[in-house]
Amino acid sequence: xxxxxxxxxxxxxxxxxxxxxxxxxxxxxxxxxxxxxxxxxxxxxxxxxxxxxxxxxxxxxxxxxxxxxxxxxxxxxxxxxxxxxxxxxxxxxxxxxxxxxxxxxxxxxxxxxxxxxxxxxxxxxxxxxxxxxxxxxxxxxxxxxxxxxxxxxxx
Amino acid sequence: xxxxxxxxxxxxxxxxxxxxxxxxxxxxxxxxxxxxxxxxxxxxxxxxxxxxxxxxxxxxxxxxxxxxxxxxxxxxxxxxxxxxxxxxxxxxxxx
Numbered sequence: 001x002x003x004x005x006x007x008x009x010x011x012x013x014x015x016x017x018x019x020x021x022x023x024x025x026x027x028x029x030x031x032x033x034x035x036x037x038x039x040x041x042x043x044x045x046x047x048x049x050x051x052x053x054x055x056x057x058x059x060x061x062x063x064x065x066x067x068x069x070x071x072x073x074x075x076x077x078x079x080x081x082x083x084x085x086x087x088x089x090x091x092x093x094x095x096x097x098x099x100x101x102x103x104x105x106x107x108x109x110x111x112x113x114x115x116x117x118x119x120x121x122x123x124x125x126x127x128x129x130x131x132x133x134x135x136x137x138x139x140x141x142x143x144x145x146x147x148x149x150x151x152x153x154x155x
Numbered sequence: 156x157x158x159x160x161x162x163x164x165x166x167x168x169x170x171x172x173x174x175x176x177x178x179x180x181x182x183x184x185x186x187x188x189x190x191x192x193x194x195x196x197x198x199x200x201x202x203x204x205x206x207x208x209x210x211x212x213x214x215x216x217x218x219x220x221x222x223x224x225x226x227x228x229x230x231x232x233x234x235x236x237x238x239x240x241x242x243x244x245x246x247x248x249x250x
Contacts, residue, residue, distance in 0.1 A: 029206065030206050030209050031204075032206065033206065033208070035206075035208075035212065035213070072228065076224055076225070076228050079221065079224060080221065083221065094214070094218065094221075096201070096202055096214050099201070099202060105203075107203075109199060109203040109205070111199055112199075114205065116205045120204065121203040121204040121210075123214075124204050124209060124210065124213045127217075128209070134227070135227065138228065138231040141235065142231055142234050145234055146238065148238060
């Protein structure tokens, strides 16, 4: 069952906005409230909106379960990989080897109250992105699986 | 009737136990503050993260987040397995 044209148009317009907002929450996890888990959950709500507004079969045409499961696995493996990469720098597991190094995400942060610079915090944003991708794929695939029961009822 | 009486008495005892404990709590003045003070004073310079919460979750307590995402992964695998089984033998692979 597709919802009315109004709902579908609203979902079309809102979906990119939800996507951008969720990615913003993920990317600014080390500066503002939020982080990987929260941003991924926000993006998953966008997926739920599209699934509800459109037919289940129409949505699975471009919201593929294989891709989402791959995202989930990529996120978890990336998270562990970022942690393991610290061993290559001669540090312990999950050591923040990028902070203050001057490379990516490595600008030294001023102590105290400051406006916030996106390019700081070392491995924290990388882990945020990994967890965000994982939660995005995972929660969307859970919603897809749970709503797949609707298909049998002729919806 | 007797059962109800026993139940009521034990409920009252449990409620009194937790009530006394809750009334004896002191909010706003924890007894052990060394760890919190360390995080608050050194979190920003050591992790470079303005958000102290993220600094703790993703840096100081990275193992905790690793376990959290692993639990999420396992939960999603469980949901996928369960809903695949529901289709009654038919493979529910996505064309």
